[in-house]
Amino acid sequence: MGYPNEPHQRETPVLSRYFGDTEARSLEGWKKRGGYKALEKALGMAPVDIVNVVKESGLRGRGGAGFPTGMKWSFMKPGDGKPHYLCCNADESEPGTFKDRELMRWTPHALVEGCAIGAYAIGAETAYIYIRGEFTEPLYWMEKAVKEAYAAGIIGKNAMGSGKRIDVHVHKGAGAYICGEETALMESLEGRRGNPRIKPPFPAVSGVFGMPTTINNVETLIAAAPILMNGADWYKKMSLSNPKSTGTKLFSVCGNVQRPGTYEVVMGFPFKEFLYDLCGGPPHGRKFKAVIPGGASVPIQTLEEAEATLMDYEGFVAQGSMLGSGGVIVIDDGQSMVSVIARIARFFAHESCAQCTQCREGTAWTTKIMERIRDGEGTVEDLDTLLDIAEQMTGKTICVLSDSCAVPVVSGINKFRGEFEALIQGKRFHPVIAAVA
Amino acid sequence: MVSLTIEGRTVSVPDGTTILEAAKTAGILIPHYCYHPGLPVAGVCRMCLVEVEKAPKLAPSCATTVAEGQVVHVHSDKSLDARKGVLEMLLINHPLDCPICDQSGECELQDYTYQEGREDSRYREPKRFNPAEDFGGDVIYVPNRCILCTRCVRFMDDVAHDPVLNVSERGDRALIGKFEGKDLTHPWASNVVDLCPVGALLSKDFLNKARAWELDRTASICPNCTQGCNVIMETRENQLVRMRPRPNEHVNAFFMCDWGRLNYRWMNEKSRVEQPMVGRAKALAPTSWEIAITAAARALNGKKVFVVASPMLSNEALFLLTQIMQGGSGAFRVTEGEEAPLAGVKDLALRRERAANVYGAEALGFIKTKDLLGGLKQGDVLVVAGEDLEGIDASAVGRASEVIVIGSVLPEVAKNASVVLPIANFSEEEGTVTNLRGRVQRFTQAKQAPGDTRPSWLVLGDLLGAMGKQSNFFLPSEVFAGLASSNKAFAGLSYDSIGFRGLPLANGSSTGPSAPIAVGAA
Numbered sequence: 008m009g010y011p012n013e014p015h016q017r018e019t020p021v022l023s024r025y026f027g028d029t030e031a032r033s034l035e036g037w038k039k040r041g042g043y044k045a046l047e048k049a050l051g052m053a054p055v056d057i058v059n060v061v062k063e064s065g066l067r068g069r070g071g072a073g074f075p076t077g078m079k080w081s082f083m084k085p086g087d088g089k090p091h092y093l094c095c096n097a098d099e100s101e102p103g104t105f106k107d108r109e110l111m112r113w114t115p116h117a118l119v120e121g122c123a124i125g126a127y128a129i130g131a132e133t134a135y136i137y138i139r140g141e142f143t144e145p146l147y148w149m150e151k152a153v154k155e156a157y158a159a160g161i162i163g164k165n166a167m168g169s170g171k172r173i174d175v176h177v178h179k180g181a182g183a184y185i186c187g188e189e190t191a192l193m194e195s196l197e198g199r200r201g202n203p204r205i206k207p208p209f210p211a212v213s214g215v216f217g218m219p220t221t222i223n224n225v226e227t228l229i230a231a232a233p234i235l236m237n238g239a240d241w242y243k244k245m246s247l248s249n250p251k252s253t254g255t256k257l258f259s260v261c262g263n264v265q266r267p268g269t270y271e272v273v274m275g276f277p278f279k280e281f282l283y284d285l286c287g288g289p290p291h292g293r294k295f296k297a298v299i300p301g302g303a304s305v306p307i308q309t310l311e312e313a314e315a316t317l318m319d320y321e322g323f324v325a326q327g328s329m330l331g332s333g334g335v336i337v338i339d340d341g342q343s344m345v346s347v348i349a350r351i352a353r354f355f356a357h358e359s360c361a362q363c364t365q366c367r368e369g370t371a372w373t374t375k376i377m378e379r380i381r382d383g384e385g386t387v388e389d390l391d392t393l394l395d396i397a398e399q400m401t402g403k404t405i406c407v408l409s410d411s412c413a414v415p416v417v418s419g420i421n422k423f424r425g426e427f428e429a430l431i432q433g434k435r436f437h438p439v440i441a442a443v444a
Numbered sequence: 445m446v447s448l449t450i451e452g453r454t455v456s457v458p459d460g461t462t463i464l465e466a467a468k469t470a471g472i473l474i475p476h477y478c479y480h481p482g483l484p485v486a487g488v489c490r491m492c493l494v495e496v497e498k499a500p501k502l503a504p505s506c507a508t509t510v511a512e513g514q515v516v517h518v519h520s521d522k523s524l525d526a527r528k529g530v531l532e533m534l535l536i537n538h539p540l541d542c543p544i545c546d547q548s549g550e551c552e553l554q555d556y557t558y559q560e561g562r563e564d565s566r567y568r569e570p571k572r573f574n575p576a577e578d579f580g581g582d583v584i585y586v587p588n589r590c591i592l593c594t595r596c597v598r599f600m601d602d603v604a605h606d607p608v609l610n611v612s613e614r615g616d617r618a619l620i621g622k623f624e625g626k627d628l629t630h631p632w633a634s635n636v637v638d639l640c641p642v643g644a645l646l647s648k649d650f651l652n653k654a655r656a657w658e659l660d661r662t663a664s665i666c667p668n669c670t671q672g673c674n675v676i677m678e679t680r681e682n683q684l685v686r687m688r689p690r691p692n693e694h695v696n697a698f699f700m701c702d703w704g705r706l707n708y709r710w711m712n713e714k715s716r717v718e719q720p721m722v723g724r725a726k727a728l729a730p731t732s733w734e735i736a737i738t739a740a741a742r743a744l745n746g747k748k749v750f751v752v753a754s755p756m757l758s759n760e761a762l763f764l765l766t767q768i769m770q771g772g773s774g775a776f777r778v779t780e781g782e783e784a785p786l787a788g789v790k791d792l793a794l795r796r797e798r799a800a801n802v803y804g805a806e807a808l809g810f811i812k813t814k815d816l817l818g819g820l821k822q823g824d825v826l827v828v829a830g831e832d833l834e835g836i837d838a839s840a841v842g843r844a845s846e847v848i849v850i851g852s853v854l855p856e857v858a859k860n861a862s863v864v865l866p867i868a869n870f871s872e873e874e875g876t877v878t879n880l881r882g883r884v885q886r887f888t889q890a891k892q893a894p895g896d897t898r899p900s901w902l903v904l905g906d907l908l909g910a911m912g913k914q915s916n917f918f919l920p921s922e923v924f925a926g927l928a929s930s931n932k933a934f935a936g937l938s939y940d941s942i943g944f945r946g947l948p949l950a951n952g953s954s955t956g957p958s959a960p961i962a963v964g965a966a
Binding site: 183185200205356357358359360361362363364365367368369370371372375376379388392395398399402403404405 | 485486487488489490491493500501502504507526529530532533534536537566567568569591592610611613614615616617618
């Protein structure tokens with residue numbers, strides 16, 4: 008539901024159904040709402056059957072990359088004699104994204120249940136929930152839920168009397184964006200500086216503590232429970248568009264809209280309707296100018312592109328961007344694009360782990376040039392330099408942080424070149440002053 | 445074995461080899477910074493990106509293993525463009541202070557920038573600044589020049605097993621940090637200076653001593669302990685100014701210890717005997733080599749001889765000393781210190797015995813003793829070869845009927861010597877030494893000997909001839925051939941076969957060519 012606003016009738020609240028319902032946070036309240044039924048069912052199934060249901064449902068990773076979840080789970084070969092691990096990536100740090108935060112705040116037991124199901128499905132006895140350091144409130148609820156679940160025997164040595172051991176640990180990060188990158192998360196979890204690792208080897212071969220590991224986003228794991236309860240077909244049929252994108256998706260909306268918040272809609276929902284009806288359109292007296300639909304690291308869409316988008320993995324790509332993490336940042340005509348992009352670049356420069364040359368130096372260099380242009384000190388050559396640096400920062404580093412910094416710069420210059428040139432020519436940016444109603 | 449094509453050349457390498465190492469076998473150097481064969485792979489500098497046909501992205505050649513049929517382009521437009529990009533990025537915060545930087549002339553950032561970097565920079569912003577820092581030991585850190593390759597961090601973590609260094613901060617604020625309360629005082633810590641590809645880690649000892657292009661470099665062996673680390677001796681104007689490790693996977697991998705590295709000043713010692721002398725009317729007087737050699741031969745002929753030798757002398761000198769003994773005997777003593785192993789490399793340590801040729805001396809029959817003159821009988825002729833006789837009682841020397849000194853100093857207790865023959869020190873002559881695993885290694889002349897000083901093998905060869913014995917030695921290699929033909933342990937070895945990587949004695953230990961030492965072994 009469009010939390011914290013009233014739910015919109017066009018939403019399909021599956022995962023967000025209990026947002027704002029304080030009782031759903033406790034074990035008792037969660038059970039009353041049908042909680043842990045899916046885990047009970049899962050523990051009665053063969054792990055391979057769970058993997059197959061999830062495969063069949065078409066569920067894809069909700070963290071940003073959109074990798075098919077069932078296929079990821081099937082990489083974990085049973086009987087290899089090694090301990091398997093499940094990591095839940097709750098280090099939600101992508102600017103503009105706050106869906107996992109709401110999931111953990113309101114339905115912490117849903118994540119415990121999702122972790123337990125996932126762990127069982129991949130043959131792991133241990134699941135780690137790596138939670139972002141700044142998430143103090145979600146951390147409180149998650150720790151409480153895990154404690155309750157242990158006390159009730161839902162997880163632990165003998166999970167729900169199944170004879171299976173499933174441990175769930177909550178691990179608090181120290182507040183670094185890069186620790187949301189899966190291999191950096193593992194380094195951090197092991198107690199080292201959160202630097203991404205070179206791949207291969209991939210986590211399914213050598214992950215946490217060098218053992219086969221699956222890493223899933225919070226929303227992905229939570230989605231597994233309703234899929235098991237209602238069946239793969241139910242999940243697939245919710246999609247309005249491409250059969251490769253199934254089920255529902257949480258979108259966290261921020262920026263220049265009337266009703267920012269977390270919305271859950273089915274895949275393929277029209278973005279235009281989403282922006283104008285669900286989110287209430289632009290603030291009074293303003294017009295939408297651009298949208299960053301999937302967190303700060305996806306290409307910026309022009310309004311025309313956004314309005315033509317169907318909200319699923321393929322739909323955003325078809326309109327020049329990506330679904331990403333579902334963190335929708337809406338920009339109206341009162342904002343300078345140069346200013347917005349400079350701020351995004353500064354974020355990436357601050358968060359670069361400093362391993363790869365292009366990222367360490369390139370993100371900072373980009374930021375300095377962007378801020379110079381923003382402050383009216385730019386030159387005509389700067390735009391070419393920026394595009395050239397962006398080219399050097401793309402596809403050449405260990406992880407994609409450097410690419411992520413280049414993406415808004417390149418899409419910004421290509422789609423809003425006029426705003427850059429105006430500042431370079433000495434014209435100040437004059438925002439449209441909203442008429443107070 | 446895997447076959448692939450690199451820059452149009454077909455190479456065959458064992459499965460699991462990286463593209464970077466495979467390229468080396470074809471004589472192609474892929475530019476790189478963070479990669480070092482003695483350290484774990486980091487893959488962070490991104491300088492070694494190469495184009496692999498059919499791969500979607502450029503591949504880091506240090507971290508990508510070869511695959512059958514791969515076609516690799518090192519110097520294609522795409523790879524060159526990526527390297528140009530890395531070089532420009534590395535330079536944006538790097539001060540262009542090459543004229544005052546110790547690394548200038550041996551700097552990989554300088555080299556590759558000249559080779560294939562941009563001629564200008566598009567960077568218009570202020571450069572990052574951090575003050576230089578004393579890292580303890582012999583090391584200074586200049587963060588402004590640092591390119592964050594992390595070789596130093598990995599050396600301390602994974603080779604020295606003494607985590608002192610880290611990467612602190614993030615983004616372009618990042619720099620190499622030192623853990624609270626720790627210093628680079630590990631006995632092998634100075635290797636980080638050699639490993640640093642730029643001028644970020646500098647040796648205090650070498651600071652401002654010379655420009656790299658003023659140095660003459662000579663392949664040699666560190667004389668300072670029985671490990672026998674392979675080194676490069678670097679001289680400027682006939683002064684030894686630096687010793688650095690020379691890779692040899694059978695002896696020292698890529699490293700040498702701080703003690704051995706910094707203990708070179710004795711080879712520059714100025715106050716020494718520079719002319720042959722003979723005793724006349726109770727005083728030593730300079731003379732010609734002919735007269736001195738003749739006098740020494742006359743003193744030795746038909747006498748019982750006792751030799752005290754330095755374990756710094758070459759196998760060649762020690763062999764010739766055994767030839768002038770005429771049935772007498774020889775002894776030596778060796779300075780000792782604390783053993784300091786390098787944890788991550790098998791069988792590599794600063795050894796307790798601090799001399800190059802302890803094992804050669806023993807193999808040639810010299811007795812290791814703490815009572816150096818214990819074997820000297822009343823009336824023997826005492827030959828003091830390279831020994832300073834420090835701490836030896838004059839009365840013990842007095843048992844000798846006559847004393848002959850062959851060395852670079854005249855010991856106080858031997859000032860009544862009848863003949864003094866000045867010889868070159870370790871850095872001034874050519875020869876071989878035998879390390880503690882029985883590996884015979886060649887060292888060569890790094891600087892000129894002063895005055896009338898001559899190489900030890902030449903002096904002793906002449907002396908042998910003057911004594912009427914067979915002596916057809918015109919080169920040190922011929923002395924070695926003589927040694928090899930008369931001593932079973934050295935049989936089958938020659939200067940040519942020893943080369944500059946050494947060979948084990950016939951009865952040497954298993955550290956032979958077939959058993960390279962393991963770097964990074966726990």
